[in-house]
Amino acid sequence: MKMPHPSLITLTLLVMQLSSTSGGKILVFPLDGSHWINMKVIIEELHARGHEITVLRPSDSWYIEEKSPLYTSITLSCRGGFKENFDTNLSQQLEIRLQMKPGHFWSNFWAQMQMRGVLLDQFFQFHKRLGDVITHVFENEDLMQSLHADKYDMVLTDPGIGGGAMLARRLHLPLVFNVRWTIQGEAHFLIAPSPLSYIPFTATQLRDKMTFPQRLKNVLSYFMGMFTLSYITEPAYKPIVRRFFGPDVDYSTFFLDADIWLMRNDFVFEFPRPTVPNVVYMGGFQCKPPKPLPADLEEFVQSSGEHGVVIMTLGTLMSNLPQGISEEIAAAFAQLPQKVIWRYTGQRPNNLGNNTLLVKWLPQNDLLGHPKTRAFITHGGTNGVQEAIYHGVPVVGLPLFFDQPDNLSRVRAKGAAVIVDIAMLDRHIFKEALMAVIYNSTYGNTMQTLSKLHRDQPMKPLDQAVFWIEYVMRHKGARHLQTHSHKMSWFVYSSVDVFAALLAAALLATLIWIAVVRFLWRTIFSGRKTKLH
Amino acid sequence: MKMPHPSLITLTLLVMQLSSTSGGKILVFPLDGSHWINMKVIIEELHARGHEITVLRPSDSWYIEEKSPLYTSITLSCRGGFKENFDTNLSQQLEIRLQMKPGHFWSNFWAQMQMRGVLLDQFFQFHKRLGDVITHVFENEDLMQSLHADKYDMVLTDPGIGGGAMLARRLHLPLVFNVRWTIQGEAHFLIAPSPLSYIPFTATQLRDKMTFPQRLKNVLSYFMGMFTLSYITEPAYKPIVRRFFGPDVDYSTFFLDADIWLMRNDFVFEFPRPTVPNVVYMGGFQCKPPKPLPADLEEFVQSSGEHGVVIMTLGTLMSNLPQGISEEIAAAFAQLPQKVIWRYTGQRPNNLGNNTLLVKWLPQNDLLGHPKTRAFITHGGTNGVQEAIYHGVPVVGLPLFFDQPDNLSRVRAKGAAVIVDIAMLDRHIFKEALMAVIYNSTYGNTMQTLSKLHRDQPMKPLDQAVFWIEYVMRHKGARHLQTHSHKMSWFVYSSVDVFAALLAAALLATLIWIAVVRFLWRTIFSGRKTKLH
Structure with missing residues (x-):
C-alpha cells in the first residue's frame, strides 16, 4: 500500500512563511x-x-x-x-x-x-x-x-x-x-x-x-x-x-x-x-543520488555484466595494508566472477586478478549508487557505512580502529553486514564473506529495507x-x-540526597517505633510482674 | 537578522518522491x-x-x-x-x-x-x-x-x-x-x-x-x-x-x-x-490561522476600540460556575475598559456589565487570532493553552481539575500567565490579574516569543x-x-543485578585480602614468637 503525502501547497506556504533573503x-x-x-x-x-x-x-x-x-x-x-x-x-x-x-x-x-x-x-x-x-x-x-x-x-x-x-x-x-x-x-x-x-x-x-x-x-x-x-x-x-x-x-x-x-x-x-x-x-x-561515472570507470563497471561490481576502500586514513594481507585480498578478488574496484595506494599485489582495478581515489557515492554494485568492502567509518545504507549496498566490514568495529557491529546486528577480523584474514575467509554478502539475498534485502527507512524522513x-x-x-x-x-551536580541529578533523606526518615521512624513498643512492653510487663509478685 | 530557508525545489522533490495516490x-x-x-x-x-x-x-x-x-x-x-x-x-x-x-x-x-x-x-x-x-x-x-x-x-x-x-x-x-x-x-x-x-x-x-x-x-x-x-x-x-x-x-x-x-x-x-x-x-x-468572525461578533469586537477584547471560557466540561463566583467575575469585567466575550451557560449574573457579552459557544481559535484580543481567561486545558501560545495571547488561568493546574504552571513559569486560585477569587483579585496581563507588556511579549518559537518548526x-x-x-x-x-524487567533495566554482582565481587576480594593479610601476619608473628622464645 502506498500513501499520499503532505500536500505541496502546505509545504510551499511554510517555506514562503519562513523564507527570507539576507x-x-x-x-x-x-x-x-x-x-x-x-x-x-x-x-x-x-x-x-x-x-x-x-x-x-x-x-x-x-x-x-x-x-x-x-x-x-x-x-x-x-x-x-x-x-x-x-x-x-x-x-x-x-x-x-x-x-x-x-x-x-x-x-x-x-x-x-x-x-x-x-x-x-x-x-x-x-x-x-x-x-x-x-x-x-x-x-x-x-x-x-x-x-x-x-x-x-x-x-x-x-x-x-x-x-x-x-x-x-x-x-x-x-x-x-x-x-x-x-x-x-x-x-x-x-x-x-x-x-x-x-x-x-x-x-x-x-x-x-x-x-x-x-x-x-x-x-x-x-x-x-x-x-x-x-x-x-x-x-x-x-x-x-x-x-x-x-x-x-x-x-x-x-x-x-x-x-x-x-x-x-x-x-x-x-x-x-x-x-x-x-x-x-x-x-x-552527505549522501546524494549518484552522478554518472567517468567514462572509463563506467566502461569497466559495465564490463562486469550480470555479475556486477564490488567496491573496496579503507577510508582516508588507511589506504594501504601490509603486503601479506593485500595479497590475500587480491587472491580472493581474483576468484570472483564480479569486477572489483579497489582504492589502494600501497604496492601493487603480485597476484592481482584481471578483474580487479586498483585506483588511488574513487567516486564512492557515485559507485555505491550504481545499479551494478553488489557489495561494499569498508573499514566501517561512519561516512562509508551511512552511504552504504543510503544506497542499500550490503557490506563486508574490515574494521581497524576507533569507532569502526562499533559502526560495523550495528550493521551486522541488523543483518546487513559480514565482519572479517583483519588479523585472521586469508583468501578463503575473505572470499567466503564476499560470497555470502553477494549471493545470500538476505544481506542485500535487509540493506534495501534500511535504505528505504533511512530515506523516508519528513525532511x-x-x-x-x-x-x-x-x-x-x-x-x-x-x-x-x-x-x-x-x-545539576551528579548527586542532585540522581536524587541521592532525596533518597538519603527518605532513608534517614524511615530509619528514624523505625527507631521511634521500636522505642515506643519497648517502652509499652516494659510498662505492661513490669506492671504484670508487680501484680504477679 | 532573517534567514533563507530550505529551497522550495528540494522540498518539492521530496514531496514528489514520497507522494502517491492510494x-x-x-x-x-x-x-x-x-x-x-x-x-x-x-x-x-x-x-x-x-x-x-x-x-x-x-x-x-x-x-x-x-x-x-x-x-x-x-x-x-x-x-x-x-x-x-x-x-x-x-x-x-x-x-x-x-x-x-x-x-x-x-x-x-x-x-x-x-x-x-x-x-x-x-x-x-x-x-x-x-x-x-x-x-x-x-x-x-x-x-x-x-x-x-x-x-x-x-x-x-x-x-x-x-x-x-x-x-x-x-x-x-x-x-x-x-x-x-x-x-x-x-x-x-x-x-x-x-x-x-x-x-x-x-x-x-x-x-x-x-x-x-x-x-x-x-x-x-x-x-x-x-x-x-x-x-x-x-x-x-x-x-x-x-x-x-x-x-x-x-x-x-x-x-x-x-x-x-x-x-x-x-x-x-x-x-x-x-x-x-x-x-x-x-x-x-489543531491550531490554524483565524477565520473571519460572524458579523455580529466582529462588530462587538470592533466596538472595543483601542482597548481591545478579553476572551473567557472554561472548556467543554465546565461552562458554568457557582453564582457567587460568576458575580465576582462579572463585577471585575464591568470595571474594565475592554470588551469581554464570556462563554457561560449558567444563570446570567445580575451585575453583568454592558461591556460583557455572554455566549453559549464561541469560535475560540478565530477570537484568539483576532488582532484586538488582549487576554485569554482559561481553565488551562491543553488545547486552550496551546491555542493561546499559537496566537501569542497572554493568559489568566483559573485551573479547576486534572492537568489544568500543571498546564498553567508551565505557562506561568515561562512568564506568560497569571494564575488565580478559584477558591480565593474575588472581584479585586481577578481584576488585578487581568490588569497585569493586559497592561504589563512582559506577559504579552513573552507569549509572542513563545508563539514565534512554536510556529518555527521544520514541518x-x-x-x-x-x-x-x-x-x-x-x-x-x-x-x-x-x-x-x-x-526488560525493572531490575535488569536499572542494572541492579550487575551492580550487586560487582559489589559481591568487591566484598569477596576484600575478604580474601583480609584473610591473606591475617594469614601472613600470623605466620610472621608466630614465627617471631617462636624465635623470641
Whole structure:
C-alpha cells in the first residue's frame, strides 16, 4: 500500500512563511581529517543559502584549504609534524591489531592494553595540539578583537575538539555542534540518559539486547572508558579554561551548553536510545543520488555484466595494508566472477586478478549508487557505512580502529553486514564473506529495507541540519530545548540526597517505633510482674 | 537578522518522491470528550488525504457522531448513565476545590484527600466502562471477524483508554497513539527516562528547577501517583487481558508497544526532558490561522476600540460556575475598559456589565487570532493553552481539575500567565490579574516569543503527525525506533543485578585480602614468637 503525502501547497506556504533573503555570519571551528569532509558539506549548503562563513584552520591542516570560494579562512600558526606523528601511531596500532588472533585471551588482552596505550598517546597529542591552537587564539588580542568586531551570529564546531565551544563562550555566541564524538566520548552518554542495561558503551561492539556477562562488560567498559577520557582531555583543556575563564569554571559545562547538537547518525544506523530535545539527527546528510561515472570507470563497471561490481576502500586514513594481507585480498578478488574496484595506494599485489582495478581515489557515492554494485568492502567509518545504507549496498566490514568495529557491529546486528577480523584474514575467509554478502539475498534485502527507512524522513537530513542552524540564528540560541540536567551536580541529578533523606526518615521512624513498643512492653510487663509478685 | 530557508525545489522533490495516490485503512478507537475534538482534527486530515477511516464509538457517546462524511462508525452498545455520573463527580470536585483556601494546611490536606477520592472513583468508573466496551468487542465474534476481514493497515487510538492497544494486539496491527495521558499516567514517565530531580511529576505544579523540599515532594508524589494509577487501571484492564490474552501477559506491555507516540505537546509548552526516538511532538496541531468572525461578533469586537477584547471560557466540561463566583467575575469585567466575550451557560449574573457579552459557544481559535484580543481567561486545558501560545495571547488561568493546574504552571513559569486560585477569587483579585496581563507588556511579549518559537518548526505539527501515521502504514510499523527498555524487567533495566554482582565481587576480594593479610601476619608473628622464645 502506498500513501499520499503532505500536500505541496502546505509545504510551499511554510517555506514562503519562513523564507527570507539576507544571510547570517557563521564562525566555523572544524576538526580536520574525515570530520572536515562532513563539515564542508554543511558549509557548501550554508554558502548556497547566502550565509557568510569564516573558517578557523591550523597552518598545518591536512585537508582544510586556505583559499576557498565557500568561506574566508583565518590561519592559526602551528608547529608542524602532527600528521606524521598521527600516521606513525596509526601504523603502530595496525601492527598490534594484526597480532590479535581469536582464542589467545592473555596475549590479546596484552595487545589491547598496548593498543590502548598508543591510542591514548595519539589522542593526548591530538588534544594537546588543539589546546595549543585555541591558546594561541585567546592570546592573540588583535585576532580576538577582530572576531568580536565581526559580530558573528553563531559558532559551528565539531565537539571532537575543545576549542570551538570555548571560543563561543568567549565571544558570547550561540553554539551548534556538528557531532559524532566529543572530547568526552560519545555524545549521548553526555547529554541523554543512557541506561547501561541496553545502551552499549563505545568500543564494546555490544548490541541493545545483552546477556548478563555482556551487561557486566558494558558497565565495566563505561567506567574504564570515562576514566580514560578524563585522563586525556582534562590535562589538555583544564589549564586553558582555568587561565581564560577562571579557576572555578568546569570545562565540561562549555560543551554541555551547546544550543543544538546535529548528530551524524540516526536510528536506522544506531540502536534506538533516549535522546533530548536539542538533538537533531542528520545521519547520512552527505549522501546524494549518484552522478554518472567517468567514462572509463563506467566502461569497466559495465564490463562486469550480470555479475556486477564490488567496491573496496579503507577510508582516508588507511589506504594501504601490509603486503601479506593485500595479497590475500587480491587472491580472493581474483576468484570472483564480479569486477572489483579497489582504492589502494600501497604496492601493487603480485597476484592481482584481471578483474580487479586498483585506483588511488574513487567516486564512492557515485559507485555505491550504481545499479551494478553488489557489495561494499569498508573499514566501517561512519561516512562509508551511512552511504552504504543510503544506497542499500550490503557490506563486508574490515574494521581497524576507533569507532569502526562499533559502526560495523550495528550493521551486522541488523543483518546487513559480514565482519572479517583483519588479523585472521586469508583468501578463503575473505572470499567466503564476499560470497555470502553477494549471493545470500538476505544481506542485500535487509540493506534495501534500511535504505528505504533511512530515506523516508519528513525532511532531508541536510535540510534539517541547515534549518536548525538558521533557527539558532533566528532566535539567538535554542535554550528552551536544553534540559536542566547538566546544570545539576551528579548527586542532585540522581536524587541521592532525596533518597538519603527518605532513608534517614524511615530509619528514624523505625527507631521511634521500636522505642515506643519497648517502652509499652516494659510498662505492661513490669506492671504484670508487680501484680504477679 | 532573517534567514533563507530550505529551497522550495528540494522540498518539492521530496514531496514528489514520497507522494502517491492510494489511501490506507485506519481503525480509530478514540477517547470521548475534548480528546475526541483532537482526534477529529487528525481524522479530517487523514480523510482529506484519501485514507479510509473506521471509528469505534460507544452507543452513549458525548461527542462522537454516528454519521459523518469523514468516517464509517461502528457503534458499541453501552449501558448509559456514564455522562451523568461523570458530571456529578465533576461538580463534587469543584465543590471541594472551592473550600481549599491557602494557609489552612490540615483542612486543605483533608479536602485534597476527599478530592482524590472522588477523582479516583471517577477514573475507576471511567476505565471500568471502557473495559466493558472492549470486552463486548472481543466477545462479539461477528464483529471481530469483520474487523479481521476488513484488513486495516493500523490502529489509531488515545492511550487514555485501554481498549485501542488491546484491539491492535488482537488484530496484529501496527499501533499509533494520539497521546497526552495514558491509562498509566503521563506518557514520558512510561517510555522515556524521567529523572525526578528535574522532571516535575504530574499534578505537582513544580517546574524543572526545584529546591530540595520540592524534589522531595516530587519523589513522594511520583510513588504515590504511580501506586494510585495502578490501583485504578489494574482492576479495569487486568482481568480482560488475562481472559483474552492469557494469564502471563502483562497488560502494560501492550501500551508500551506502540509504534509511534504522537504527543500533544512540545518544548515551547513543556519543560525540556529526555525523550525516545518513536515519540513525535505535535503540540498545537489543531491550531490554524483565524477565520473571519460572524458579523455580529466582529462588530462587538470592533466596538472595543483601542482597548481591545478579553476572551473567557472554561472548556467543554465546565461552562458554568457557582453564582457567587460568576458575580465576582462579572463585577471585575464591568470595571474594565475592554470588551469581554464570556462563554457561560449558567444563570446570567445580575451585575453583568454592558461591556460583557455572554455566549453559549464561541469560535475560540478565530477570537484568539483576532488582532484586538488582549487576554485569554482559561481553565488551562491543553488545547486552550496551546491555542493561546499559537496566537501569542497572554493568559489568566483559573485551573479547576486534572492537568489544568500543571498546564498553567508551565505557562506561568515561562512568564506568560497569571494564575488565580478559584477558591480565593474575588472581584479585586481577578481584576488585578487581568490588569497585569493586559497592561504589563512582559506577559504579552513573552507569549509572542513563545508563539514565534512554536510556529518555527521544520514541518507543521499536523503534517508531522500525518507523516508518521502514513510512515507506519508504509513500513508496517516503526519497530526500529522502539527502545529495548520496556522488554526488560525493572531490575535488569536499572542494572541492579550487575551492580550487586560487582559489589559481591568487591566484598569477596576484600575478604580474601583480609584473610591473606591475617594469614601472613600470623605466620610472621608466630614465627617471631617462636624465635623470641
